[in-house]
Amino acid sequence: MNEQRYRAIIGWFHAHPAAKGLLYLISRGAVAAVYLLYGCLLLWLAVWHRPLFPPAVLVPAAAFWAGSALRTYLNRPRPYTALGYQPLFPKKEKGRSMPSRHCFSAAAIAVVAFYGSVPLGSVLVVLAVLIAVSRVITGVHYISDVLAGLAFGGGFALVGWQLYWLAVAALVG
Numbered sequence: 001m002n003e004q005r006y007r008a009i010i011g012w013f014h015a016h017p018a019a020k021g022l023l024y025l026i027s028r029g030a031v032a033a034v035y036l037l038y039g040c041l042l043l044w045l046a047v048w049h050r051p052l053f054p055p056a057v058l059v060p061a062a063a064f065w066a067g068s069a070l071r072t073y074l075n076r077p078r079p080y081t082a083l084g085y086q087p088l089f090p091k092k093e094k095g096r097s098m099p100s101r102h103c104f105s106a107a108a109i110a111v112v113a114f115y116g117s118v119p120l121g122s123v124l125v126v127l128a129v130l131i132a133v134s135r136v137i138t139g140v141h142y143i144s145d146v147l148a149g150l151a152f153g154g155g156f157a158l159v160g161w162q163l164y165w166l167a168v169a170a171l172v173g
Contacts (some may be wrong), residue, residue: 003083006139010088024089027134030127031102037124038109045116056112059160063108063153070152071096079142087139100141103132103149111157
């Protein structure tokens, strides 16, 4: 998107306070729901499916660490910094836009959740997409930032999960 599109979208939400409030709730609520559901998943795995608990913790944590390091390395400017506008909801950070941390975290958690519960994984995928859309609409990420975040988090979790079990198999013997 370009500056005019971002300004038009943000202007529309400023002119429609109810829609802006709903977007805020969706934006914050989807993130909160991902972490709440992830916590419930971890609790469920810890009690009833103990072998799945360690990779369910380690894989998203490793994705978070690796994605955060990649963001710092790339240090892509935020669209509101590069294009000179104010995002819909104030944000101070100037760089580290790609990949979106919200998106890669949600995607990694969603992929890991599929190994424990397909329905929960499906719900988390929907929430990850809502997060991605809201990050673009609010003007804090480019579309490429959120797509890269979803791809990075999902891909990292798929590979990380498999590597975990290969390592366990090698250790057990």
